[in-house]
Amino acid sequence: MNAIQAKLEAIRNQYMEALVKADGSESLQALRVRYLGKKGELTQLLRSLGGLPPEERPMAGQALNELRQEVEASLERQAVLLAHAEDEAMEASDRVDVTLPPRGRGWGAFHPVVQTMNEIIDIFVGMGFSVAYGPEIEDDFHNFEALNIPPHHPARDMQDTFYLNSGKLLRTHTSPVEVRSMLKWGAPLRIIIPGKVYRRDSDQTHSPMFHQLEGLLIDEDVSLADLKGCLNTFVGAIFGRPLDSRFRASHFPFTEPSLEMDVECFACSGRNPACRICKGTGWLEILGCGMTHPNVLRYGGIDPDRYNGFAWGMGPDRVAMLKYGLTDLRVLFEGHGSFLTGGGY
Amino acid sequence: MQISWNWLNEYCRIPLSPEEAAARLTVTGCEVEDIHRPCEALRDLKVARIERLAAHPERPDLFVADLDTGGGQSRCVTAARNLKSGDWVPYGGPGSVIADGTVLGRRDFDSIVSEGMMLSAEEIGLPGIADEFGILRLPQGFSAGEDLVKALKLDDCILEVSITPNRGDLLSLIGLARECLGVIPGSSLKPADMGGPSIGGNWPLPWDGLCLEDPGCPLYGLSLAPSVRIEPSPMRTRIRLAFSGVRSINNVVDATNLVMLVTGQPLHAFDLDRLPAREITVRGAKEGERFTTLDSREHVLTDADLLITSGGVPVALAGIMGGENSEITADTKSVAFESAYFEPLRVSRTARRLGMGTEASYRFSRGVDPSRVLPTLSFLSNYLLGETGQRVEKEVRVARTRTWEKRRVALTRKKLHRVLLWDNMKEASSFLERLGLKEVGGSEERLEFEIPTARADLSIEEDLIEEVGRVRGYELVPSRIPPLLRGNGKVGDEVEAHRRIRITAMSRGYLEVVTYSFIHPRWTEWLRIPESDPRCHGFPLANPISQDQSVMRTTLLPGLLQALQTNIRSGWKDPIRLFEVGRVFLPAEKEGDEHREILRMAGIAWNGRDRRGLYDNSMKDDLLSVKADVLSLCQSRGLVPEFCAGREPFGHIGQTARIALDGEPSGYLMSLKPGILRELEIPGPLFAFEVDIESMLPDRGFRFGQVVRFPAVYRDISLIASLGTTVASVEQEIRALGGPLLRGAVLFDVYQGKGIPEGTRSLAFSLAYGDPSRTLRDQEVDEVHDALRRNLAEKGFILR
Numbered sequence A: 001m002n003a004i005q006a007k008l009e010a011i012r013n014q015y016m017e018a019l020v021k022a023d024g025s026e027s028l029q030a031l032r033v034r035y036l037g038k039k040g041e042l043t044q045l046l047r048s049l050g051g052l053p054p055e056e057r058p059m060a061g062q063a064l065n066e067l068r069q070e071v072e073a074s075l076e077r078q079a080v081l082l083a084h085a086e087d088e089a090m091e092a093s094d095r096v097d098v099t100l101p102p103r104g105r106g107w108g109a110f111h112p113v114v115q116t117m118n119e120i121i122d123i124f125v126g127m128g129f130s131v132a133y134g135p136e137i138e139d140d141f142h143n144f145e146a147l148n149i150p151p152h153h154p155a156r157d158m159q160d161t162f163y164l165n166s167g168k169l170l171r172t173h174t175s176p177v178e179v180r181s182m183l184k185w186g187a188p189l190r191i192i193i194p195g196k197v198y199r200r201d202s203d204q205t206h207s208p209m210f211h212q213l214e215g216l217l218i219d220e221d222v223s224l225a226d227l228k229g230c231l232n233t234f235v236g237a238i239f240g241r242p243l244d245s246r247f248r249a250s251h252f253p254f255t256e257p258s259l260e261m262d263v264e265c266f267a268c269s270g271r272n273p274a275c276r277i278c279k280g281t282g283w284l285e286i287l288g289c290g291m292t293h294p295n296v297l298r299y300g301g302i303d304p305d306r307y308n309g310f311a312w313g314m315g316p317d318r319v320a321m322l323k324y325g326l327t328d329l330r331v332l333f334e335g336h337g338s339f340l341t342g343g344g345y
Numbered sequence B: 001m002q003i004s005w006n007w008l009n010e011y012c013r014i015p016l017s018p019e020e021a022a023a024r025l026t027v028t029g030c031e032v033e034d035i036h037r038p039c040e041a042l043r044d045l046k047v048a049r050i051e052r053l054a055a056h057p058e059r060p061d062l063f064v065a066d067l068d069t070g071g072g073q074s075r076c077v078t079a080a081r082n083l084k085s086g087d088w089v090p091y092g093g094p095g096s097v098i099a100d101g102t103v104l105g106r107r108d109f110d111s112i113v114s115e116g117m118m119l120s121a122e123e124i125g126l127p128g129i130a131d132e133f134g135i136l137r138l139p140q141g142f143s144a145g146e147d148l149v150k151a152l153k154l155d156d157c158i159l160e161v162s163i164t165p166n167r168g169d170l171l172s173l174i175g176l177a178r179e180c181l182g183v184i185p186g187s188s189l190k191p192a193d194m195g196g197p198s199i200g201g202n203w204p205l206p207w208d209g210l211c212l213e214d215p216g217c218p219l220y221g222l223s224l225a226p227s228v229r230i231e232p233s234p235m236r237t238r239i240r241l242a243f244s245g246v247r248s249i250n251n252v253v254d255a256t257n258l259v260m261l262v263t264g265q266p267l268h269a270f271d272l273d274r275l276p277a278r279e280i281t282v283r284g285a286k287e288g289e290r291f292t293t294l295d296s297r298e299h300v301l302t303d304a305d306l307l308i309t310s311g312g313v314p315v316a317l318a319g320i321m322g323g324e325n326s327e328i329t330a331d332t333k334s335v336a337f338e339s340a341y342f343e344p345l346r347v348s349r350t351a352r353r354l355g356m357g358t359e360a361s362y363r364f365s366r367g368v369d370p371s372r373v374l375p376t377l378s379f380l381s382n383y384l385l386g387e388t389g390q391r392v393e394k395e396v397r398v399a400r401t402r403t404w405e406k407r408r409v410a411l412t413r414k415k416l417h418r419v420l421l422w423d424n425m426k427e428a429s430s431f432l433e434r435l436g437l438k439e440v441g442g443s444e445e446r447l448e449f450e451i452p453t454a455r456a457d458l459s460i461e462e463d464l465i466e467e468v469g470r471v472r473g474y475e476l477v478p479s480r481i482p483p484l485l486r487g488n489g490k491v492g493d494e495v496e497a498h499r500r501i502r503i504t505a506m507s508r509g510y511l512e513v514v515t516y517s518f519i520h521p522r523w524t525e526w527l528r529i530p531e532s533d534p535r536c537h538g539f540p541l542a543n544p545i546s547q548d549q550s551v552m553r554t555t556l557l558p559g560l561l562q563a564l565q566t567n568i569r570s571g572w573k574d575p576i577r578l579f580e581v582g583r584v585f586l587p588a589e590k591e592g593d594e595h596r597e598i599l600r601m602a603g604i605a606w607n608g609r610d611r612r613g614l615y616d617n618s619m620k621d622d623l624l625s626v627k628a629d630v631l632s633l634c635q636s637r638g639l640v641p642e643f644c645a646g647r648e649p650f651g652h653i654g655q656t657a658r659i660a661l662d663g664e665p666s667g668y669l670m671s672l673k674p675g676i677l678r679e680l681e682i683p684g685p686l687f688a689f690e691v692d693i694e695s696m697l698p699d700r701g702f703r704f705g706q707v708v709r710f711p712a713v714y715r716d717i718s719l720i721a722s723l724g725t726t727v728a729s730v731e732q733e734i735r736a737l738g739g740p741l742l743r744g745a746v747l748f749d750v751y752q753g754k755g756i757p758e759g760t761r762s763l764a765f766s767l768a769y770g771d772p773s774r775t776l777r778d779q780e781v782d783e784v785h786d787a788l789r790r791n792l793a794e795k796g797f798i799l800r
C-alpha cells in the first residue's frame, strides 16, 4: 500500500466517524464543506495528485474519485434519513386522539316507510311497472263509484271515510288512481301507485293516515298466474329470500276474484308457536289482490271483453314494520329523533 | 260473528276438527279469526238436587242446602236467596274447577262446612244465561250426579267468523252449512225444517190488513201468537244464544233472535195489543218525522227512511229497530211476528246515517234471501211450539209487490281458462253444484247455471270463476312473471326528484320524517298567518277524529314544528334537523278550479339546548348554514335558487329570505319569529325552509363547464357600501363591470364599525381574472382591475 492509499484510508475512517455523529442538516453541510468544499480535504488531495509519479497517478486518481463518490452518496442518504427523522419527530409531537368526536354534521336518518316504499318501487319497476300518482283529496266517483262501490253499499263500512265540507273526501285507498290512469293512458297498462291514504281509525295498528302501494296490470289474456308470479317475486325481493306464500279467497268490490296474500313468517317460518311476529300462525297477511272487476275496467274506458287485468294493494307501513321489527304504527308519524336515529346521535 | 260448532254441525255434518274446518273456511274466504271454548276450564261439575234447604243456625244471611249429588249427599252453604227444596242446580264438589280456574274446596261458615258450592251462571262461564239473581236453577229432567258439561252440552267450541260484506248469505247457520258443504269435501247437509206456511185464512181476532206503500219493502209476512206467556227462555235456548254472543231477554224476543241466527232472516215481534190499530202499513218516512226506537233514542227521519206504521203511527224503523211504543213487555199477551224483505240499500243508508248498526240492519244491508222470508215464519212457529210450548197461528198474513226469478249466469271455458289456466268444466260444475248452483244447460264450452236467491253476490261470469277458483284452491294456479312485452318500467320524475332530495338532505344531517297531512286548526293563528294569505284557508275535515287532526295542512312547517315539540317534550336536547317531502293542500286559485295539491320539501334546524358538546360554537346552525342546505337540495336537481330579503308572517323580520327557482317565487328560508318560539315553548333560535319542488321534478340534465388550463391572476378589492346595499347587488355590479376577463368574485371580509362611516360597511372581495387560452400578464390585469375600480367609484362606492 502506498502513501496515498494510506492517506485516503485515514480520511475515510475519519469521515465515517464524523458522519455517524452528524445530527442535523447543519452538521451535514459542515461535513460537505470539510471534505468536498473548495478547500476540502479531498479537493486538496486531488490537487496534490500532480506531484505523483505518472505511473501511480491513474490508480490514485481512481481511488480518490471512488472515495469522493462514496462521501457524496452517503451525505445525501444521511440527509434524507435525517429529514425523515425530523418529520417523524414533528408528527409525533402533533398527535390527534382519533377517538375524539368527529366535527361536522353526521349522516341524518331515513324514514323506514319512505325507504321501504322506494325499495318496493324498484322491484316492480324491474317487472315493467311505471310509477303513477293522483290526488289525495278525491271525489266520490273516483274513490268509490268507479271502483264498483255504489252509494250506501255496505262495502263502504270497511273504509270509514274523512270528508271535506265540499263533499270531497280524503281518498281511502290509492285505487282511484287506477281509474284515473286507465282513463288517461288506456290499455295495455302496467302501473304502481304509491301514496298516502286516510281512514277514520286510530289505535296501535291503525293510523288515520297511512301509506298504500297499489299496482295494476292490464293486458290481453292476463291470468291469476301472472298476479301470483309478480307478487311472489316482490315478496322474495323485499324480504331478501324466497318465501312461501298462500292466496286466500276474499272480497273487494273492485276485483273479481278477490284474494288475500299471506307470506310465510320470515322470522319463524311457522316453527315457533310463540312467534311474536306471526302470532304463531306461521303466516303474515301482506296484501289484498285480485282480477280487476269488469265494471272497473268499463269505468276506466277499457273494453273488458278484450282486456283483463289484475291489481293489488299493500301497506308499505306494514311491510316496513315487519322488515324493521316495529310494533306501533303511530310512531311512524311522530318524528321522534330517538326512533329515527336508532337511539340518538 | 260467533258460531257454535255443535249447533253448526246440526245443519252440516263436518268430518273435520274445528281447527281443520276453520283453516279450510279461512282459505276459501270465510275467515275464522279465533276459536275458543268458553267452558274449557270446567272440571268435575255435576247436576245436583236440593233435598232440603234450611236457614243457617248462626248467620241470618246464609242458607244450608243438603244436596243429592247422585252418588251421595253433600252439604253446601249459600247466600243466594232464589232457591227452594227440589230445585236442580249445578254443583262443584271439593277438587272441582269453575270457569275462572278456581279449584273448589271445603269452607267453614260458622261451624257448618260447605263442601264445594252450588254455582251461578257466571261461575260456569256463561253469565248471559242467568235468568235471575243467584244460583243458576236448571230445568227438570236431569238425574242427580249427571256431568254438568254433558248435560247442558257445554262442551262446545266457538268460531269467531268474519264475513265479507258480499256474503250476507253466510250470516246464518243454514248459509254457513251450505258453504261448508261447498268447500269441505266429505261434509253432508242436514236441511232445516222450513216448510212453507199457509197463507191467508182467518185469525182468531179481527185484523184489518197489510199494506205496502213503498217499493223498499216488496214482501211482508206477519204471523200471530194470540196468547203468550212472557217468561225466560228454556235453558237450551239461553245457552245457544250465549254461545252466539246474543243476550237473552225473554222467550219471545229470544225466539226471534234464535231463528235469525239459524235462517239469517231478522224477525220483529210487536205487542199486538199495543199496536195503535189492527193493521200494518209500510211507507216512506216524512221529512222531519220523529220516531223513538226501543233503545229510547229519538230520531229525526228523512224521506229516504222506511217505516212500519200502524194506524198511521210509526211502530218500527224498517229492518233496523222496533219502537218503544209496541215493544214486548212482561205484560204482553199477544204477539205479531214480522218477517219481511227490505231493500238492502234503503236499510244500509238509514242505519249508517243514524249510526244504528243492529243485527237486523247488518243482515238486511247485505241482503236476506227473499225465498226464506215466509218459511222462516214456519220455522219460528215450530220452534216456539216445540221448545217453549207457545202456540202460533198456522195462518200467515202476507203482502207482496214483487217476485224473485232465479238468476242465470253462464260460465265459459275460455274465460275460466284465461283466469285459472285450467278448464275442466265438469269439475267446475260439480264445485258450483255443491254450493247450491244448478247447472241448467249449455255446452262443454259454455255452461249455464241457476243461482239460488240467497246468493245475491253471484251475477256475472267472473263471480262464478271466483267460486270455482276458491273451492278448487288458488294454490293450484301456477305462478309466472308476465313477459316484458311493452318495454321497461319507469320510476318517473317525481320519484327521481324525491330520491335525490332525500339523499341530499340525509347526507347533510337531516332526519327524514313523515307527519300527518291534517293539523290543528289553530296552527294558522300560532304562525300568525293572516286571513289574506291562502295558507290561512286549509280545508277543514267535516268529520275529524280529533281537533289536532282536523284541517288539511297548507304548509309543512306545523308538522315539523310539532315533531320538534314532541322531541323536546320527551327530553330531547341535542341539535336536530328534520325534513319532510309531502303535499300541501290549498284552495283553488279561482272559483271553479280544482283545489291545489303541491309537492313541497321543508326542513328545520334546531341547535339543541342545555347540552354541552366539544365543538358547540363552531357547529351551531344559523340562517346561512341552512341556506347552504337549501342550495344543495336545489342543486341536487340542477337548479340554483335565488335568495332575497323578504317577509313571512312567522319569519324573523331581519332574517327571512324569499327563495326563487327559475325566477318564480318558490318558498322561504327564515329564522322563526322569537315570539312564536316562546309561544311554542321551543328554545330558539330555529331555522326553517320550505320550497315548492314541482319545478324540480323534470330532469334538467347537467351542463358541465369548460376545463381551465391557464391559472387565474388574483386581485383584491375593498369598498364601502351603505348598509341597505346587499352583497348580492354589489357582487352583481362587480361582475357586470369587471369585463370579460373577470372569472369570479369571492367575498372574504365584511366589516362594520370603527373607521367606517356610520350606516355603511366595508366589503372585500377576492377577484380572479383569467383567459381560457393563455396566462394573463400582470400589467394587463392591473389595467382591467383599475378600470373596474374606477367604474365602481363612479357608481358611488367608496373604494379603499
Ligand SMILES: [Zn+2]
Residues within 6 Å of the ligand: A265, A266, A267, A268, A269, A270, A271, A272, A275, A276, A277, A278, A279, A280, A281, A282, A283
Ligand atoms: Zn312467526
